[in-house]
Amino acid sequence: MSETTDIVRLRAFIARSLVVCDMPGPDAERVAGLMAQADLMGQDGHGVFRLPMYVRRIRAGGMNMRPRLARISERPATALIDGDNGMGHLVMHHATELAMEKARGTGVAWVGARHSNHAGPASLYAMMPARENMIGLYLAVGSANHMPPWGGTDMLLSTNPIAVALPSRDFPPIVLDMATTVAAYGKVKTAAQRGETMPEGWMIDRKGRPLTDPSRSSEGFLLPIGGPKGYGLSLIFGILAGVLNGAAFGKDVVDFNSDFNSVTNTGHVILALDIAAFADPDQFRAEIDAVWRQMKASARLPGVEEIRLPGERLHKVTQARTEGGIPIPAQLRAVLDAVAEELGVAPL
Amino acid sequence: MSETTDIVRLRAFIARSLVVCDMPGPDAERVAGLMAQADLMGQDGHGVFRLPMYVRRIRAGGMNMRPRLARISERPATALIDGDNGMGHLVMHHATELAMEKARGTGVAWVGARHSNHAGPASLYAMMPARENMIGLYLAVGSANHMPPWGGTDMLLSTNPIAVALPSRDFPPIVLDMATTVAAYGKVKTAAQRGETMPEGWMIDRKGRPLTDPSRSSEGFLLPIGGPKGYGLSLIFGILAGVLNGAAFGKDVVDFNSDFNSVTNTGHVILALDIAAFADPDQFRAEIDAVWRQMKASARLPGVEEIRLPGERLHKVTQARTEGGIPIPAQLRAVLDAVAEELGVAPL
Numbered sequence: 001m002s003e004t005t006d007i008v009r010l011r012a013f014i015a016r017s018l019v020v021c022d023m024p025g026p027d028a029e030r031v032a033g034l035m036a037q038a039d040l041m042g043q044d045g046h047g048v049f050r051l052p053m054y055v056r057r058i059r060a061g062g063m064n065m066r067p068r069l070a071r072i073s074e075r076p077a078t079a080l081i082d083g084d085n086g087m088g089h090l091v092m093h094h095a096t097e098l099a100m101e102k103a104r105g106t107g108v109a110w111v112g113a114r115h116s117n118h119a120g121p122a123s124l125y126a127m128m129p130a131r132e133n134m135i136g137l138y139l140a141v142g143s144a145n146h147m148p149p150w151g152g153t154d155m156l157l158s159t160n161p162i163a164v165a166l167p168s169r170d171f172p173p174i175v176l177d178m179a180t181t182v183a184a185y186g187k188v189k190t191a192a193q194r195g196e197t198m199p200e201g202w203m204i205d206r207k208g209r210p211l212t213d214p215s216r217s218s219e220g221f222l223l224p225i226g227g228p229k230g231y232g233l234s235l236i237f238g239i240l241a242g243v244l245n246g247a248a249f250g251k252d253v254v255d256f257n258s259d260f261n262s263v264t265n266t267g268h269v270i271l272a273l274d275i276a277a278f279a280d281p282d283q284f285r286a287e288i289d290a291v292w293r294q295m296k297a298s299a300r301l302p303g304v305e306e307i308r309l310p311g312e313r314l315h316k317v318t319q320a321r322t323e324g325g326i327p328i329p330a331q332l333r334a335v336l337d338a339v340a341e342e343l344g345v346a347p348l
Numbered sequence: 349m350s351e352t353t354d355i356v357r358l359r360a361f362i363a364r365s366l367v368v369c370d371m372p373g374p375d376a377e378r379v380a381g382l383m384a385q386a387d388l389m390g391q392d393g394h395g396v397f398r399l400p401m402y403v404r405r406i407r408a409g410g411m412n413m414r415p416r417l418a419r420i421s422e423r424p425a426t427a428l429i430d431g432d433n434g435m436g437h438l439v440m441h442h443a444t445e446l447a448m449e450k451a452r453g454t455g456v457a458w459v460g461a462r463h464s465n466h467a468g469p470a471s472l473y474a475m476m477p478a479r480e481n482m483i484g485l486y487l488a489v490g491s492a493n494h495m496p497p498w499g500g501t502d503m504l505l506s507t508n509p510i511a512v513a514l515p516s517r518d519f520p521p522i523v524l525d526m527a528t529t530v531a532a533y534g535k536v537k538t539a540a541q542r543g544e545t546m547p548e549g550w551m552i553d554r555k556g557r558p559l560t561d562p563s564r565s566s567e568g569f570l571l572p573i574g575g576p577k578g579y580g581l582s583l584i585f586g587i588l589a590g591v592l593n594g595a596a597f598g599k600d601v602v603d604f605n606s607d608f609n610s611v612t613n614t615g616h617v618i619l620a621l622d623i624a625a626f627a628d629p630d631q632f633r634a635e636i637d638a639v640w641r642q643m644k645a646s647a648r649l650p651g652v653e654e655i656r657l658p659g660e661r662l663h664k665v666t667q668a669r670t671e672g673g674i675p676i677p678a679q680l681r682a683v684l685d686a687v688a689e690e691l692g693v694a695p696l
Contacts, residue, residue: 077425078455078625107426108619110456112626135588152646152655164584174587176580208649226573232524232658235643236512239522240483243635244626250642271456277426278460278592287591294598295583298500301556307497310580 003333004325005348011036013336013348014048020343021058022065023087031089034124039326042317043121043177045186048348049332050118052339053256054087060260063087063117069094072114072246077106080245081113085263088119092268096128096136099272103134107277112240114247116266118143118256122163123177123314129272130165130173133281137271138163141242143264144255146185146222150231153206155221156250159184160237165311167275168288175311180234181222188217242267351681352673353696359384361684361696362396368691369406370413371435379437382472387674390665391469391525393534396696397680398466400687401604402435408608411435411465417442420462420594425454428593429461433611436467440616444476444484447620451482455625460588462595464614466491466604470511471525471662477620478513478521481629485619486511489590491612492603494533494570498579501554503569504598507532508585513659515623516636523659528582529570536565590615 014032019025039047057063067086071079079098083091095111102109119125122138129136142158149156159179166174183202191198192214203211203220211220224230242249247267254264275281291309298307321327328336328348340347362380367373387395405411415434419427427446431439443459450457467473470486477484490506497504507527514522531550539546540562551559553568572578590597595615602612623629639657646655669675676684676696688695 073625075455075622075625076453077457078622080626105424106454107423108456108458109425110621135592149643149646149655149657151652152643152648154646156642156646164588166584166587174584176584178574178577178580182574204649206649208651225577226526226530228656228658229526229573232526235639235658236514236522236524239514239636239639240512243639244483244623244632246627250639273458274423274426275592277421277423278428279594284592288587291583291587291591291598294504295497295500298497298502298504300500301552301554303556304499307500308576309497310576310583 002327034089046121062261083116088117091116092119103272112245114245126163126165135273139241140268150228160234169285171292172315350675382437394469410609431464436465439464440467451620460593462593470509474511474513483621487585487589488616498576508582517633519640520663
């Protein structure tokens with residue numbers, strides 16, 4: 001049995017932790033809201049779970065608590081934001097609001113960011129436009145390299161994710177949020193903690209042999225989805241979110257799990273597309289409902305109980321946690337209590 | 349030994365075949381140029397190989413030879429084109445030129461199309477912006493459903509491809525052009541023609557068992573890359589290229605391999621992104637060269653001779669065929685001769 005908390009308490013705890021780290025109150029509220037939202041949505045590896053690492057980086061001088069976000073370049077439908085080494089949540093919330101504002105006029109907007117940091121789950125930002133009759137698409141350079149180019153052994157690529165969110169009417173929004181690797185690195189860490197074996201296909205070692213013992217994960221690397229295809233996607237997303245924005249890519253990516261004071265220069269992209277530029281938004285939303293119905297009604301393979309759509313689990317977890325609370329496992333609770341004590345703030 | 353032809357002769361043959369099918373000369377030249385370009389690039393399943401099927405569809409009244417392309421809606425950075433059931437090459441060439449023109453001003457542009465048709469390889473259109481210091485991204489609803497939703501058995505999805513092209517300086521452009529399935533359907537057909545066995549992982553049958561005999565392909569379906577992830581990508585790309593544009597998706601997709609006169613209402617999307625809105629284009633191109641060098645220099649797995657980048661094979665084949673000619677296998681030659689005779693035009 002896990003203890004549970006609710007989003008109000010969780011947000012307040014994160015906010016007061018950030019404020020004593022010298023983050024201005026409104027910024028702390030914003031970051032805390034986005035982090036707690038990640039937990040509410042079931043993205044357990046990207047919410048308050050990350051707070052101890054963020055605090056460690058902040059105290060090591062690795063993140064700027066009072067960044068001045070700047071527009072390096074701008075066109076009617078594009079912008080490049082310099083995040084001034086602020087928390088990624090602040091940078092990408094700002095970038096996404098700007099993209100939505102631009103897309104309302106131009107139909108589509110693409111806003112890139114550099115000198116940012118880890119921003120939590122990709123879906124957080126893709127879902128913002130989807131709440132306002134837009135489609136959101138988010139790309140990022142992952143915050144540590146876990147994958148070589150296809151056929152190689154030098155870890156030059158990350159799990160570079162893509163998230164896309166589309167609004168619906170009666171059904172939940174469709175939300176795809178995926179790494180370009182078969183398994184995200186967090187899944188490997190979870191398997192190691194639980195003493196479980198990984199399925200073949202997640203990782204290989206430096207000789208190309210399947211690696212199924214997660215405690216040996218440092219001896220190998222993650223495999224991309226579809227072999228060279230996932231490698232291609234990771235490479236392209238990394239160039240669009242990293243190289244194009246003047247952000248870190250390849251050898252320049254700082255492993256934020258082991259280096260707490262180097263500037264990560266993390267890059268991201270948000271695209272907002274105004275549905276009304278193509279179709280009546282109500283009609284479009286009804287058609288997304290029809291897509292739900294059509295997929296759900298498919299005949300199923302033996303043993304399959306239900307066809308799922310991307311975003312379905314996220315929606316169910318959000319509902320369940322809104323009603324029943326957000327579980328805080330004992331191990332996480334202990335770590336958060338230690339952070340509270342270190343910072344001298346009231347615990348969760 | 350295959351006979352070879354060159355791009356000039358190939359283009360002229362395709363153009364005269366389309367002209368006698370009542371396509372206006374300039375349109376026929378354009379389509380022929382794009383189709384022959386596909387062959388030059390090594391996209392053998394998407395070039396002149398398709399001519400017999402196109403001619404069959406045209407003669408069955410399934411495509412409009414004199415379409416009036418219309419802008420259904422427009423914003424500064426977006427447009428929706430109605431292709432009036434014209435050939436997809438015409439529609440998407442027009443859409444891509446429009447996207448590039450818009451992106452020069454706004455920084456990015458997204459142009460969707462409906463009432464289009466099969467347009468050849470995705471990379472043709474993604475590469476157009478890449479020749480002018482832009483990045484191109486193309487999505488399409490495939491022209492036949494070969495995949496169910498994950499866990500299902502109703503074929504509601506296609507191999508919905510993505511192509512992205514990025515310019516470089518001294519190295520070839522990076523060009524990713526991939527189906528969201530492990531194997532494109534053309535590979536299954538090729539394996540069947542050659543009497544080869546397919547590897548496990550390409551297809552399963554309706555009981556979920558691996559299907560490795562390509563002559564039994566109608567008893568099963570293609571598998572997406574990364575399981576539910578590739579399903580999610582196919583679904584999202586299909587919605588963006590299909591549903592949003594008012595084009596066919598899901599049950600409404602017409603199988604253009606077996607139905608030659610129904611309007612396919614094919615949907616596509618092209619996005620053009622002007623590099624100069626984010627970075628100095630020369631500097632960006634030099635950085636893409638650096639990406640090439642970094643990936644190429646990676647240590648390799650045992651047995652791997654070379655690390656490849658997406659677009660490398662395409663570039664090498666283009667160079668080889670520009671110098672040495674485009675191979676026309678005897679079987680294809682016979683089919684093209686039959687088309688020439690049927691149409692009363694000079695053979696290739």
